[in-house]
């Protein structure tokens with residue numbers, strides 16, 4: 001396994017957390033079609049899956065959850081705009097690599113993924129080899145705040161639920177340096193709602209569960225504005241993700257965090273947000 005020296009003790013802890021992670025909610029969903037995601041789902045649920053005969057019901061629920069997670073990735077990719085086959089894109093906090101595979105398939109372009117977890121990177125590179133796309137899709141063990149990649153080399157960069165592991169000012173400074181002028185940045189993230197106030201008990205529970213630090217919604221826009229990233233589209237995906245979490249409570253792959261998501265989305269303390277921004 002490749003290793004890097006993370007910059008902080010916290011990053012070492014995060015690498016260890018994701019190196020140890022083998023939750024069925026991620027592996028069994030990925031096994032459906034070989035696309036392994038580390039994010040949640042959006043869109044309407046086909047509730048008829050709950051009427052499936054008992055022997056097949058759990059697999060039907062898992063298939064449906066996976067469909068909604070893949071729909072989330074397609075939504076993010078849609079907001080990357082136009083990417084030409086000769087251009088490069090970067091998946092910051094790539095997990096087991098699912099979003100990069102779909103983005104490469106959408107654009108035919110080069111995709112780099114970066115993660116602190118050598119286990120995730122090895123897994124993702126193995127999948128790219130199996131898919132025969134490893135000449136164009138490469139995953140790297142590294143720190144998204146200090147990638148060592150070529151400045152200005154990327155037409156698009158995204159964080160699919162990975163911003164809660166980094167300081168946003170540092171993150172957007174790094175992305176701004178890597179993006180070409182006119183390039184696109186997209187994140188889908190969970191953020192706490194400034195209108196509610198400070199992080200609620202459920203938001204704190206989510207932080208403890210994933211060893212992350214969910215940012216305020218306002219922090220995103222302040223840190224983007226400070227780093228030449230100008231929002232072109234902002235969408236509150238909270239109503240679109242609640243059905244996914246409700247379906248997840250009916251599955252055999254619950255992790256115990258479902259109620260914290262559902263209660264904080266419903267009491268307004270937490271939001272599932274998409275932000276797309278231009279690098280000016």
Ligand code: GPP
Pocket residue numbers: 023025026037038039040161162164189190191206210212214255257
């Ligand atoms: C990853 O999803 C989740 C995170 C990286 C952090 C939390 C995200 C927020 C929006 C707060 P996963 O697919 O690994 O999680 P799970 O195992 O629960 O499905």
Ligand code: MG
Pocket residue numbers: 025026037038039040
């Ligand atoms: Mg998951």
